[in-house]
Amino acid sequence: MPAETDDPALRDLLDRQSAVITRAQALRHLTAAQIRHRLAARRWRLVHYGVYLAHSGPAGADVHRWVAVLGTVGGHAAWLGGLSALEAQGFRGFPAEAVHVLLPARLTAKNPPKGVIVHRTTLLSRADLCPVARPPGTTAARSLIDAAQWQHSQEQAAAIVLAGCQQRLARAEEVRRVLATMPRIRHRAVIRDAIQDASGGAESLPEAEFAQLCRAAGLPSPRMRWRRDTGPGRRNYLDAYFPDQRVHVEIDGGYHLDVRQWWADMRRQNALWIPGDRLLRFPSWAIRYRRAEVTAQLRAAIGGPVW
Numbered sequence: 025m026p027a028e029t030d031d032p033a034l035r036d037l038l039d040r041q042s043a044v045i046t047r048a049q050a051l052r053h054l055t056a057a058q059i060r061h062r063l064a065a066r067r068w069r070l071v072h073y074g075v076y077l078a079h080s081g082p083a084g085a086d087v088h089r090w091v092a093v094l095g096t097v098g099g100h101a102a103w104l105g106g107l108s109a110l111e112a113q114g115f116r117g118f119p120a121e122a123v124h125v126l127l128p129a130r131l132t133a134k135n136p137p138k139g140v141i142v143h144r145t146t147l148l149s150r151a152d153l154c155p156v157a158r159p160p161g162t163t164a165a166r167s168l169i170d171a172a173q174w175q176h177s178q179e180q181a182a183a184i185v186l187a188g189c190q191q192r193l194a195r196a197e198e199v200r201r202v203l204a205t206m207p208r209i210r211h212r213a214v215i216r217d218a219i220q221d222a223s224g225g226a227e228s229l230p231e232a233e234f235a236q237l238c239r240a241a242g243l244p245s246p247r248m249r250w251r252r253d254t255g256p257g258r259r260n261y262l263d264a265y266f267p268d269q270r271v272h273v274e275i276d277g278g279y280h281l282d283v284r285q286w287w288a289d290m291r292r293q294n295a296l297w298i299p300g301d302r303l304l305r306f307p308s309w310a311i312r313y314r315r316a317e318v319t320a321q322l323r324a325a326i327g328g329p330v331w
Contacts, residue, residue, distance in 0.1 A: 062078075074098050086112075092104070093161075096137065102160075104159055107124060124143060127142060147205060169209070173212075214313065218309070230311055243326065244326060250263075262274065271325050287309075290306065
């Protein structure tokens, strides 16, 4: 970006804000005539009401985020939230189709920039704001909770929380603390379970839920934590085993970066192995939230009542 002025404070401001500046900010360093001259010479351009981009080149993701934060409610604080805040912190695998901005409930966005989704909340404390985020945004833990609760599907909500913890943007305990301050959010139970799985403290919980699923479906009771010796000194434990049908079941608590695709691959693999090999694999979240699909594959492999 070419230097627009000899004013070091203005240069620093433009550098920090990816060359996005509000009119109020610009008037602290330039006269109105100087701003008009830059616009007329196409060195600056208007990108939203009262918001300028101080160059004529392409506008990248950082520019769109700054326009969202600076232009949603002129003169008032706005923060990146959800997937947009996470992307700015390096989150991968779940690209946001729009820029998500979080506002205190007392503020209303009358004319947000194009491509911006505005969320308002009464639950936003100083601890939820990341002090070093540029643009200003919520912490990774708060952003994971918001991104999850703003999803339409439970599957997507769980996947985001798990991926965020897997990518080490936030520790499971940090996300759990944020969840405790938000008692009425959407998908709360799903988010709570995903945090539990991400923490590594749910090793036996999915197994108990699998046994309950089998009972509810009228399937034979599996033997849980079945020991299998695969060679001298090589002892493995299978999560569940149906001895009469010689069907092994593995319940995976770890998660692929894209948990949706990972489960799709598992489901196809299970479908191929049902006629021959005797190993089925399920992620723990599928046992909770895709019970019909899991039950159908179990019934196809081991038999049982059909209804």
